[in-house]
Amino acid sequence: GLVFRVDMRLRPFGDSGPLVMSFAAMEEYYQSHARDWERYALIKARIAAGDPPAGEILLKMLQPFIYRRYLDYNAFESLRTMKALIDHETRLKGWESNIKLGSGGIREIEFICQCFQLIRGGRQPALQQRQLLATLKQLEKYHLLPAEVVEQLREAYQFLRLTENHLQAIEDRQTQSLPQDILHQTRLAYSMGFYDWRSFMTALRPHQEFVHTQFKQVIAPAVTEETSEVQMTLSNHCQTLWIQILQEDSQAEVSLSTVGFTDTQGILEHLRQLVRTYAVQKLSKRGRERLDMLMPLLLATVLKYPVPDITLHRTLSLVEAVALRSVYLALLIERPQVLEQLVRLCASSAWIAEQITRYPLLLDELLDPRHLYDPLKPDELDNALQAQLAHLPSDDLEMQMDSMRQFKRAYVLQVAATEISGNLTVEVTSDYLAAIADTLVRCALTIAWDYLTQKHGRPLCNEGNTLRSAGFCVIAYGKAGGIELSYDSDLDIVFLHDSCGTDQYTNGTKPLDNNVFFSRLAQRIIHILNTNTPAGILYEVDPRLRPGGDSGLIVSSLDAFKTYQLESAWTWEHQALVRARALAGNTECIAKFAQIRREVLSIHRNPEELRQEVREMRTKMREHLDKSNLNIFDLKQGLGGIADIEFIVQYEVLRWATQYPHLLEKTAVLPIMRLFAQQQLLEMPTCEQLSTAYRTYRAEAHRLALQNQPALVSKDKFVKLREHVIDWWQKMMEVN
Structure with missing residues (x-):
């Protein structure tokens, strides 16, 4: 008899290929x-016998062929x-009852798993599994398939495989x-545990x-809803229009007007420019066919929205950016819902359109509207980021940095899409954006800390004859500190440590003075956040609010920070401290910072002197930064704008914190305003009018940011709100 039936036809070149090849020839x-x-x-290849280390080298050489670094949507087709082809052969040979190759058989379960593996395996190595059941487990873990679907596929696979074993x-x-x-x-029925054939079937x-x-x-391929006669007519017009563009037909401009475009000359020029671009000219035959399939679909989809001209200009920029990566063209053709979501977002936001154009990987986020319009809760972000980084080599900083940037862009896109849909207020939006920043800063600190402690050991210090670990923390100021981030906000951060006493060194084989260690730690964090990689910048970091500004040390000890704040800091620096909060770091160090902040902000101050200093600082700021003119109102720096409200709040906190210390529990303007009302430090109408103005201004600033526009509006807008803010400023800040 046989030990095993052996099939060698899977070797390179099949039956005509050599039985044995060198590694180089295989590659x-x-x-x-x-x-x-x-x-x-x-996907299922493994080393069965021979030299395992050499076999691993071969499999590693072939890995890029199996799993692409990008999301490979060509796998669908x-x-x-x-x-x-399998179905055709099955019909020819009468194998309809084949439980492996037939409809609903083992091969279809394998193809379901392989589809996700081939598309995503390069970016999610956890999917690089040989065993189907292990792959299903990962699909459930990463929410690529619903848990109930995975369970039923698992049961079906086990039933079909058991049936196959019994058949053979x-x-x-x-x-x-x-x-x-x-x-x-x-x-067969009896062996499978059934009474008769009918029960088994x-x-x-x-x-x-x-x-x-x-x-x-x-x-x-995804099937769209039944096409109406009007939609069919529009589709035919768009097909004709694209052919006219390709043939440079003189009737193309007329066709653009017929289907519904207004700026026909500008649209025509942009379309012809696309056709002439290097990317389109260099397309392969397959890529060109895909572009010719996509463009009529894109034109028809764009025309569903109120401003088709602007929307088309935005989406054409994306098409040009991804043309040579035909995998994205395949995605937009294969999944009409992705094309629909793309056009909807481009129609709604110039900023989103720009982000997707610069980072096409974001197209992956459009596959599932349930996730796109339902961002993770702030307390879920840490786990999501750790899961994303878990499969990366711990010593590959470049891959970690790219992954962090992809994480940020994906989740910020979800927040922006949800805000545009009207499902998030400006306050909740800022909470989400701040939570994303907090998560990434904590991650950057962990990566930098692990790297330096592996090289130099942990920083220790001897305080009062007690050897202890020295702590470190990252403090956010400005918008990050006040939990009021927008989509392109930078991070104003300060680095502090609590090392003191004697013997301030790390305990590794290559010890460093703690000041040097913490300085390198801060520099590495800034590098992780600030470096421009192929995936862009994570956050622009501004550390100038540290004691001494640009001339000060990049990291201060808590003792030096306290001394500076109590003895040398200007009033505006105490105003900035009102909005300061810890983002990341050692628990004890964070607690010490909080205590220093309370002590500094609770200093008894002369109200009149304080008012004058705050007012003078606001005047200087307005003179240098206000972009208002006879026709324009600067939402942030204009008279009666955001900065006026912030300065009022900061003044009131500095004035009353010594008597009402719980005012220091919050760093954001609106929560502090609510505390003013509760303690009757400000009248309810004052708090309501200032809060309404602040909330309205920030919502408008967010809306403008999503259109890539500065926070400037017509002088005729928000007149009543500005009058309220100016009135309260006069009453509270201009009193002699």
Whole structure:
């Protein structure tokens, strides 16, 4: 008999290829000659015998061929083509009852898993599994398939594989086809635990139907809703229009007007410019076919929205940016809902359109509207980021930095999309944006800390004859401190440590003075946040609010910070401290900072002197920063604007904190305003009018930011609100 049936046809060049090849020849084959199905076959490849270390080298060499670094949406079409060939052969050979290759069979479950592996495996190594059940577990973990779908696929797979094993055991034959004779049907049913064949088939069919339904949903091209006659007419017009553009037909401008565009000359020039770009000229035949399929779909989708001219200009910039990466063209063709979401977001926001154009990986976020318009809660972000970084090498800082940037862009996009849809207030939006920043700063600190402590050990100090660990913390000022971040806000941060006493050194084999250690730690954090990688900048970091400004040390000890704040700081620095909060760091160090902040802000102050100093600082700021003129009102720096409200709040906190210390529990303007009202430090109408103005101004500033516009509005806008703010400023800050 046989030990095993051996099939060598999967080797390079199949039956005509050599039985043994060198590693170099294998690599050359898979780079130059291999077909899509050979890529899928390699997913399950493992070392069975021989030299395991050498085998691992080979598999590592072939890894880029299997799992692409980008999201490879070409897999949809390739797997669908491959399945069509299998179905054709199945029909020709009468294998409809084949539980492996037939409808709803084992192969369809494998294709479902492989589709996700091939598309995402390069970016999510956790999906690089050989075993199907292990892959299903990862699909559930990363929410790529619902838990109930994964469970049913798992049950179906186990049932089908068990059936396959029993089939082959009946006569020791390599078969996956259900028996046609009564004897073998009865044997199979009994061996599977069923009383008769009908009972077995009653259990089998629901599994096959469910598998086939899921297969069609994942692999098959998405089917749009039934097309109306009007939509069909528009689609035909757009097809004709694109052909006219390609042929430089003189009627193209007329066609643009016919379908609904206004700036026909500008649109025509942009479309022709797209066709002439280097990216489009260099497209492969397959890429050009995809572009020709996409453009009529894009034109028809754009025309559904109120400002099609602007929307098309924005989306054409994206098409030009991704043209040479035809995988994105495939995505927009394969998944009409992604194209729909893309156009909707581009129509709503110039900022979102620019972000997706600069970072096309964000297109992946449009696949599932449930996640796009339902951002993670702030307390869920840390786990999400850790899960994303978990599969990366701990010593590859570049990959970690890129992953952090992708994380930020994905979740900020979700927040922006949700705000545009009207489901987030400006306060909640800022809470989300601040939580994302906090999460990333904590992560940057962890990465930098781990790197330096591995090289130099932990920083220690001897305080009062007690050796202890020296702590470190990151303090946010400004918008980050006040939890009022917008979409492109930078981070005003200060670094502090609590090392003091004697023996201030790290305890590693290459010890450093603690001041040097913490300075390098801060520099590495800034590097992680501030460096411009292929994925862009994470955050612009401004550390100038540290004691001494640009000339001061990049990291201060808490003792030096306290001394500076109590003895040398200007009033405006205490105003800034009102909005300061700890983002990350050692718990004890954060607590010490909070105590210093309370002590500094609770100093008894002369109200008149304080009022004059705050007023003078506001005047200087307005003179240098206010962009208002006869026709324009600067929302932030203009008279009666955001800064006036912030200065009023800061003045009141500094004035009353010594008597009402709980005012220091908040750093954001609106929560502090509510505390003023509760303690009757300001009259209720004052708090309500200032809060309404502040909330309205910030909502407008957010709206403008999403359109890539500065925070400037017509002088005729918000007149009543400005009058209220100016009136309260006069009453509270201009009193002699």
